[in-house]
Amino acid sequence: MNYEFTIIVPVYNEEDNLERVEKEFKKYFEIAAKPAKVLFVNDGSKDKSQELIEAICQRSNHFTYISFVENRGLSAAIKAGFDHVDTPLLGYIDSDLQTTPEDFNELLKHIEHYDLVTGVRANRKDSFVKNMSSTIANGIRRTFTHDGMDDTGCPLKVIKSDYAKRIPMFNGLHRFLPAMILLQEGKIVQIPVRHFPRIAGTAKFGFWNRLIGPLQDCFAYLWMKKKYINYSIAKKG
Template sequence: MIKDFTIIVPVFNEEACLPELFQELKNYIEISAVKSEVLFVDDGSTDNSPQLIETYCLDNPDFNFLLFDKNYGKGAALKAGFDLCKTSILGYMDADLQTHPEDFEKLLPYIEEYDLVTGWRKDRKDSGFKKISSKIGNAVRKVFTKDHIHDTGCPLKIIKTTSAKRIPMFKGLQRFLPAMILLQNGKIKEVPIPHYPRIAGFSKYSLKNRFMGPLLDCFAFLWMRKSYINYKIDEKG
């Protein structure tokens, strides 16, 4: 039975979004179906994000943080969160509030049966460029991964911690989390969730990191799939 939950929030230069994000996460923790806590991982922000995170977390016992010494990328932030997580399940969301923490409640009912449950932003509230580039990116990834997920990049996911810790993360691999769970012979589930316009700040994605980076990551995933070691221990003594 699932008893506890860690929400990992990677942050990079999101000071304008953080005050509202803090409040929404605090509100969610009070109504969550399972005991929940939050782990912020600041990925070398150059604005006031680290100071805001540290101040807020020191005043709120259910909130913790890691501050990177420089920018390593979202994959590194998630890997650090996975490594430190001590609860039975973990999830993550972006700091831009285009997904909301209360929508974890739509995913939680499935995590007993599945190893990863991911959101599906069926009605995207993004610019035309972002919608088209995400559609193309998802289509290309499905060709490589055959995971049959509509919205691999959705930044609202829940994963069993034991499964998450077995994912050999490398830069960009956050785009392939469902496929990596399938490599473990795990089960994945996609659930429609709302999507919201960005309330402040700006997107960190460009033409280069929406197309060229993900395409190269697909080839890295193919190597990973071929080389991945998967085992189960039957007995210990």
């Protein structure tokens, strides 16, 4: 079928969640606002995630995958997804399903007029420490980037693929996707989405790497902003 929307699902040791991911996406495909498929990016999982991913892909052509030789981190997984997408629109969601694929339809309502639509987790179902560290980290990022986004860490986004493919990624840049679209003079907007408790698997980020990592990455972003090359073609001959 003629897919218009590829949803990138990074996976690192999520064997307890993948069957639920398959079930939720099969439900979503029935109501998707645009013909959609899933691209799993296995970030060097050491559990049975790859075995489960391959079984899911064998059961349905709506699922595809790429698998890393070794663990390279979330930013690398997202970058690999950007590189391999072949549809005009792409999305991103975490495999822990603390957000739901159904809310992609809410984001897709706005993508015609924007180049990135990101979710804002309403009524977050995380611990006090996790919520507080994320609030502080988002405040730090806003101070550096002036992107106006309240929740850049929300794992539910829709981006026009040509913008995503022009993002020069580095480790930690998954936290700066709205700011990187602004560097391309693109338009961004945030839309409230639902949030759910993690019911299986373990979180991959702790208190300190939610705070220290983003602060370090802010300085890398400022360097990139100063050096970033952006141009538009006026004529070709």
